[in-house]
Amino acid sequence: MSRFPVENIRNFSIIAHVDHGKSTLADRLLELTGTIDKTKNNKQVLDKLQVERERGITVKAQTASLFYNCEGKQYLLNLIDTPGHVDFSYEVSRSLSACQGVLLVVDANEGIQAQTVANFFLAFEAQLSVIPVINKIDLKNADPERVENQIEKVFDIPSDECIKISAKLGTNVERVLQAVIERIPPPKVHRKNPLRALVFDSTFDQYRGVIANVALFDGVVSKGDKIVSAHTQKTYEVNEVGVLNPNEQPTHKLYAGQVGYLIAGMKDVTEAQIGDTLYLHKQPVEPLPGFKSAKPMVFAGMYPLDQSEYNNLKSAIEKLTLNDSSVTVHRDSSLALGAGWRLGFLGLLHMEVFNQRLEQEYNASVILTTPTVPYKAVLSSSKLIKARRAVQKNMIFIDQNRVMLKYLFPLNEIVVDFYDSLKSLSSGYASFDYEDAGYQTAELVKMDILLNGNTVEELVTVVHKDKAHSIGKAICERLRDSLPRQLFEIAIQAAIGSKIIARETVKAYRKNVLAKCYGGDITRKMKLLKRQAEGKKKLRKIGNVEVPKDAFIKVLKTVF
Numbered sequence: 342m343s344r345f346p347v348e349n350i351r352n353f354s355i356i357a358h359v360d361h362g363k364s365t366l367a368d369r370l371l372e373l374t375g376t377i378d379k380t381k382n383n384k385q386v387l388d389k390l391q392v393e394r395e396r397g398i399t400v401k402a403q404t405a406s407l408f409y410n411c412e413g414k415q416y417l418l419n420l421i422d423t424p425g426h427v428d429f430s431y432e433v434s435r436s437l438s439a440c441q442g443v444l445l446v447v448d449a450n451e452g453i454q455a456q457t458v459a460n461f462f463l464a465f466e467a468q469l470s471v472i473p474v475i476n477k478i479d480l481k482n483a484d485p486e487r488v489e490n491q492i493e494k495v496f497d498i499p500s501d502e503c504i505k506i507s508a509k510l511g512t513n514v515e516r517v518l519q520a521v522i523e524r525i526p527p528p529k530v531h532r533k534n535p536l537r538a539l540v541f542d543s544t545f546d547q548y549r550g551v552i553a554n555v556a557l558f559d560g561v562v563s564k565g566d567k568i569v570s571a572h573t574q575k576t577y578e579v580n581e582v583g584v585l586n587p588n589e590q591p592t593h594k595l596y597a598g599q600v601g602y603l604i605a606g607m608k609d610v611t612e613a614q615i616g617d618t619l620y621l622h623k624q625p626v627e628p629l630p631g632f633k634s635a636k637p638m639v640f641a642g643m644y645p646l647d648q649s650e651y652n653n654l655k656s657a658i659e660k661l662t663l664n665d666s667s668v669t670v671h672r673d674s675s676l677a678l679g680a681g682w683r684l685g686f687l688g689l690l691h692m693e694v695f696n697q698r699l700e701q702e703y704n705a706s707v708i709l710t711t712p713t714v715p716y717k718a719v720l721s722s723s724k725l726i727k728a729r730r731a732v733q734k735n736m737i738f739i740d741q742n743r744v745m746l747k748y749l750f751p752l753n754e755i756v757v758d759f760y761d762s763l764k765s766l767s768s769g770y771a772s773f774d775y776e777d778a779g780y781q782t783a784e785l786v787k788m789d790i791l792l793n794g795n796t797v798e799e800l801v802t803v804v805h806k807d808k809a810h811s812i813g814k815a816i817c818e819r820l821r822d823s824l825p826r827q828l829f830e831i832a833i834q835a836a837i838g839s840k841i842i843a844r845e846t847v848k849a850y851r852k853n854v855l856a857k858c859y860g861g862d863i864t865r866k867m868k869l870l871k872r873q874a875e876g877k878k879k880l881r882k883i884g885n886v887e888v889p890k891d892a893f894i895k896v897l898k899t900v901f
């Protein structure tokens with residue numbers, strides 16, 4: 342690795358709106374630099390997770406070191422492929438901290454979309470060099486000149502700086518590599534200073550412990566060095582260092598300006614925090630600023646299917662949150678579902694992907710409850726504050742066919758199915774991005790669900806006043822269909838305070854376990870009654886109503 346002086350190193354990221362072709366461009370760059378075999382049918386090589394391959398989207402940023410010869414000099418190019426979907430923008434902002442420049446990929450047919458704008462500003466704020474790349478010029482409807490004009494108008498980048506390519510066919514991709522060398526500056530680092538390495542990502546390997554992805558800002562790290570974590574102050578010996586090419590390839594050393602991985606016998610997932618600084622033993626340095634913690638937008642309860650699985654699920658969640666540090670975890674418990682956690686996610690897709698990764702990578706089966714969003718409630722007079730609907734903030738015309746609209750929305754209105762409705766209403770043309778605008782006042786009510794007059798704590802929820810009736814009705818109907826009939830009639834009611842807003846009834850049914858037992862043999866009667874009592878233990882009693890666990894799961898998972 343010493344062959345690469347700092348001036349021959351470029352660290353860059355590919356950013357774009359979802360599906361504009363980042364991963365395909367990354368494949369071509371890996372092929373052009375001989376990192377992967379051109380003859381193979383390479384498709385999204387850096388999308389390593391099963392969930393990424395199944396869904397065809399990137400959810401984790403991935404790093405690859407490319408070796409590239411240009412005009413007699415050998416360059417080391419560290420490429421970070423990032424996700425496009427809004428839920429994973431935290432991955433993007435973290436990746437950018439290890440870069441000096443970005444390739445901003447824009448689809449030649451679709452033009453600038455919501456995440457193109459959001460990701461551009463992440464790079465712009467981080468003061469990175471931006472190389473605009475117009476992709477998919479091979480498409481019949483491609484209009485690269487129109488997209489060039491959009492880029493000039495919205496981002497103030499001269500249109501002659503755009504590189505027009507087809508990542509699929511490989512057209513002009515070599516020009517992208519040349520632009521990386523010419524337009525992105527080498528990292529500003531000092532090799533003579535003591536080691537200062539930023540942990541910008543980490544994964545957990547069952548056999549080797551924590552694998553930390555590091556960017557070296559100062560100094561050198563070698564196999565066998567003693568290093569200290571600024572976060573925990575624990576000391577470790579470096580067992581392995583190397584580059585990702587794109588799989589792990591050990592090297593003896595990593596130098597400032599380089600990006601690679603490091604294994605140092607960290608066995609516990611709490612030991613390698615993303616954003617931590619590593620330095621050499623007895624040579625302490627000022628820690629790097631790290632990362633702003635992610636702000637979860639959507640919360641859901643997670644419980645093991647069976648309580649005996651609690652500890653396994655706990656360890657799986659810990660390992661996965663090491664790799665996805667934007668998830669927040671708090672212990673929680675529910676009378677119906679037992680001990681579990683309340684997890685915070687950046688969006689609904691993020692929640693689904695996390696759940697799928699738990700199942701696929703850790704073989705965990707979980708119950709995930711319907712997502713909710715956080716509210717701040719003023720309880721002084723239990724009358725909750727005035728409502729505010731979506732308010733338009735501004736409207737900007739990007740070109741003749743495209744307009745950017747900004748609205749202030751209650752988070753709860755956009756979190757579940759807004760994105761799908763927007764896509765179907767606009768035949769797929771509209772794209773959507775959001776950011777937190779703080780808490781607003783709204784007319785919210787606390788809705789109770791009652792079984793024969795007794796509140797079911799698990800189903801108490803906060804809803805908007807206007808939606809209380811439809812949600813209450815849906816919960817009552819769902820409960821009616823999942824509650825077994827009992828010896829008496831059950832009234833299922835949704836109530837706001839003392840006002841009942843929806844009601845369903847489950848008719849009485851007498852299961853006479855003694856029916857077959859004519860003849861009056863008392864011991865046989867006792868045996869049957871005992872068996873019936875055992876069956877009831879799996880139920881939860883609310884007042885005099887017995888509720889099987891399944892009924893809660895059905896309601897908690899599907900309504901709202």
Ligand SMILES: Nc1nc2c(ncn2[C@@H]2O[C@H](COP(=O)(O)OP(=O)(O)OP(=O)(O)O)[C@@H](O)[C@H]2O)c(=O)[nH]1
Binds near residue numbers: 400507
């Ligand atoms: N015609 C054409 N299709 C392309 C080109 N580049 C990418 N695609 C297609 O566009 C789709 C999306 O490409 P990806 O590379 O997965 O896009 P991405 O930006 O990485 O997507 P995310 O990782 O989910 O954000 C795939 O079906 C690609 O085959 C191109 O130059 N021309």
